[in-house]
Amino acid sequence: MKKHNFSAGPCILPQDVFKEASQAILDFNDSGLSILEISHRSKDFVDVMEESRNLVLELLNLEGKGYKVLFLQGGASLQFLMVAYNLLEKKAGYLNTGTWSDKAIKEAKHFGEVIEVASSKEKNFNYIPKGYTIPEQLDYLHCTSNNTIFGTQMKTFPVTDAPLICDMSSDIFSRTLDFTKFDLIYAGAQKNMGPAGTTMVVVKEDILGKVSRHIPSMLDYQTHIGKASMFNTPPVFAVYTSMLTLRWIKENGGVAAMEEQNEKKAKLLYSEIDLNPLFKGFSATEDRSNMNATFSLIEEDLKETFDAMWKDAGINGLNGHRSVGGYRASMYNALSLNSVAALVDVMSDLERKA
Amino acid sequence: MKKHNFSAGPCILPQDVFKEASQAILDFNDSGLSILEISHRSKDFVDVMEESRNLVLELLNLEGKGYKVLFLQGGASLQFLMVAYNLLEKKAGYLNTGTWSDKAIKEAKHFGEVIEVASSKEKNFNYIPKGYTIPEQLDYLHCTSNNTIFGTQMKTFPVTDAPLICDMSSDIFSRTLDFTKFDLIYAGAQKNMGPAGTTMVVVKEDILGKVSRHIPSMLDYQTHIGKASMFNTPPVFAVYTSMLTLRWIKENGGVAAMEEQNEKKAKLLYSEIDLNPLFKGFSATEDRSNMNATFSLIEEDLKETFDAMWKDAGINGLNGHRSVGGYRASMYNALSLNSVAALVDVMSDLERKA
Incomplete structure (x- = not known):
């Protein structure tokens, strides 16, 4: 019997995606080769990466608006670090709405001043704070759109002049939003997008390149933009299966x-x-x-x-x-x-x- | 016709591994669930992670010798950074034997003094340097056991009092060595170990904890040792398929x-x-x-x-x-x-x- 799978993540993906991914491990694109044994520089895989990028922009209605899409590794947890490394020069604001926000704050504190703009920690994160005042002159404001552990979700988003950064790991592609309000969105794939093993980053290029510190190559968004997510070997199978899931979303009405x-x-x-x-x-x-x-x-x-x-x-x-x-x-x-x-x-x- | 696949990586894996991995995407361990949709905290996957770790130690003959095995993300390229972040306090030595050594050196230079102990760059890396003198008082000496691009391989390894770090991405599990001579070995999975998407690190615990800088959680080997590679969601499928490959190595004589x-x-x-x-x-x-x-x-x-x-x-x-x-x-x-x-x-x- 096929299960009713309510797992929090890694989690259920469309059955057709499982079938197609399973088949590609035996024979990818009728090449006689497994998706696991092809070069990431092969045309077949370069096409996968490109289609994945394009589907993300199309599904989020961000085409032609100055955004770049990356498929990285390390999960949202590495993004906690990369966001601060790339963007935090003096001070940043964070909404603390759950365990993951809390961890993001902890990492960012080593890079500059972190202002906890609002928090629901005192009630074990069972609500989303409202009516808070956002300080001026922030390098960015960071929020978490959906709190997987506590079961809360932001229905509206703060309005600020600062770049708005959002961890959408657990509700990306699940609802329509005006995604142009965000300057950087990141999401571990393993909920609505694909299997564990890749992290999507959608970033507006003009917010980058403004901090004075040296950023190590692998942590620098500009490295990965410059190499179209192929600075080093990408997680081929996780990206491929994400592409299949993105296709499924599109085919099923977006x-x-x-x-x-x-x-x-x-x-x-x-x-x-x-x-x-x-x-x-x-x-x-x-x-x-x-x-x-x-x-x-x-x-x-x-x-x-x-x-x-x-x-x-x-x-x-x-x-x-x-x-x-x-x-x-x-x-x-x-x-x-x-x-x-x-x-x-x-x-x-x-x-x-x- | 099944191809003769000479790809440099990602590359051929055993056909039985492809079959088993393909099947696990449809139904993992007769659970009625895909390997892609199970929680990484489930007993089934915790068992996969544990068996993978144990197989690595067994195959490298490192059981009971103070080594920890990690399965991380980000490829060898992230290890170039992590090695320096975790271990480089004052000065480190590097053998420059190819493109990847060269990149490792570039990353490390931002963390301390890097001494290029020997290099074959002047001859487009077509040989392995020999007869060099290793400086005293190094935090570590870093080498690359096999140079995928140039087709050279170290047949002997330097003898030094400093911790010996080796990037074995392209020849791990391909030959017997006295692995106890190394203090940290890392390898992107996508050659002899599994698909792209995970990186194996074998580290002797006693070399850690000696640098004075703050190390971000995700870049700190001790974080991942403390959480048995489950600090955040691991790349489930890449680890599982690596386990299948490690089993195959063992079953075929080690x-x-x-x-x-x-x-x-x-x-x-x-x-x-x-x-x-x-x-x-x-x-x-x-x-x-x-x-x-x-x-x-x-x-x-x-x-x-x-x-x-x-x-x-x-x-x-x-x-x-x-x-x-x-x-x-x-x-x-x-x-x-x-x-x-x-x-x-x-x-x-x-x-x-x-």
């Missing part, structure tokens, strides 16, 4: 269509969480993430029964993160409404039985 | 058996290069690499004929690197003697025809 499905899935699940007396949500209602729903049983003694029931229903990856406890249902693009319905059925069944 | 086969392949090809009057080798005979053979036609006007002939024979990836020209035949572990024989046949055919 980001707007993803958003519509994601809204339906989230409404279905949150409605059950709110209406079913056995459950409660973790995060503030207005800040709930459409990607990651965090919730728990009101009576802990139902845990064993509930856990057995969802496992029996073929559901996977529902355990909450240790920082929050309870459950977390991650509903990325490739998760079907049918899978969410399966979970809601189990929750309803529990109510009937309890 | 590094000693690989070495025996590699010797046979190299002897067959170099013998043809030397005996066939149409060809000449690039690198100094005593420094020839068993992994990458660089050679060229003596008469350039045979190029068109020869190129057509080897392509007809199902040979792939034979074009030389632009820094050397001519041809390069990379004969990594997974390339069969039969493939080398196919190339030698074509070279002999050319001699008969010419």
Whole structure:
């Protein structure tokens, strides 16, 4: 039985992507060679890289607007460092909305002054701060659009003259936004874009080249822009599989269509969480993430029964993160409404039985 | 027809590895889930990481000798930086034996004094320097065991009191060495170990923690040792496929058996290069690499004929690197003697025809 996979990441990708990626490992583009054994300088792979870049710009509606797309390694965690290395000269602002923002702040502090513009840490990050004042003269303002661990999502974004940097690792390609408001977006691939092993960076070129420090080659965005993400051997398979996923998004109506499905899935699940007396949500209602729903049983003694029931229903990856406890249902693009319905059925069944 | 793949990297891996990796993308360990959609914190993947680490230590005969194995991202190029960040306090020595050594030197210079202990740059790196004097009081001495581009390989290694660091990207697991002579070994996976997308680091823990500078979390070996390569999401598929390749090496007799086969392949090809009057080798005979053979036609006007002939024979990836020209035949572990024989046949055919 194919599982209903609610994993927080690495996570479900479209079944067609799995099939095509699996086939490419045996024979890529009818070349008689595996995608794993071809040169990254071969025309076939250069085409993959180019198509991936173009799909990103097209899906985010950023074509011809001065943005460059990179596929790097090291995850968002390396971006915490690269952002500061490349952009922090004097002081930067950070919104602290979860574990990953917190880590980004920690790394940046070694490069300059870091102003925590707002934080929800005092309430275990169960909401998105609002009504804060953004200081003047920032080198940049950094935010995290979706907090995977806590299940909160920014519905609006701060307005500032400073370059706006956003970690969109867990909700990239899941909703329409005016992406031109951002000067640098980064995302580890392993949620909506592809397998673990590559990190997408979309950067407006004109914000670069302004810090006075020496930047090591591998950490310098300009190195990778200059070499079209081929300064050294890229993670070939992760980029290829990301391209397949980007194609799938496009073929299925683009980001707007993803958003519509994601809204339906989230409404279905949150409605059950709110209406079913056995459950409660973790995060503030207005800040709930459409990607990651965090919730728990009101009576802990139902845990064993509930856990057995969802496992029996073929559901996977529902355990909450240790920082929050309870459950977390991650509903990325490739998760079907049918899978969410399966979970809601189990929750309803529990109510009937309890 | 399956190709004879002489690519320099990413390169051929064992056919059984391709099959198993392809299957795991559809259904990993009979879990009903793809290897691409499972959590890196799941027991199944934690087991993969542990088995990979153990296989590395076993194959290199380094068990119980104070070494830690890491699977990181960013390729050898990020190691050029990490080595200097973690270990260079005052001055380090580098052997400059090729393009990659040269790049490693360039990165290290920003962290301290770099002494180029010996170099073969003046002869386009066609030999390995010998008879040099190693300065005293080095923080470490860095060398490159095999030079993929130029086709040279170190047959002996310098003896020094300083920690010995070696980039073994293109010949790791291809020959037996006393690996305890090295304090840190790194290797991009994409030659003998796996697909592009992960980098193996084997480090003796007692050389770490001695520099006074702040090291960013993601660049600090101690971060990754502390979290068993799971500080952030690792490149799951690249590590898994590396594990499959390491298993294959073990099942096929370990590094000693690989070495025996590699010797046979190299002897067959170099013998043809030397005996066939149409060809000449690039690198100094005593420094020839068993992994990458660089050679060229003596008469350039045979190029068109020869190129057509080897392509007809199902040979792939034979074009030389632009820094050397001519041809390069990379004969990594997974390339069969039969493939080398196919190339030698074509070279002999050319001699008969010419």
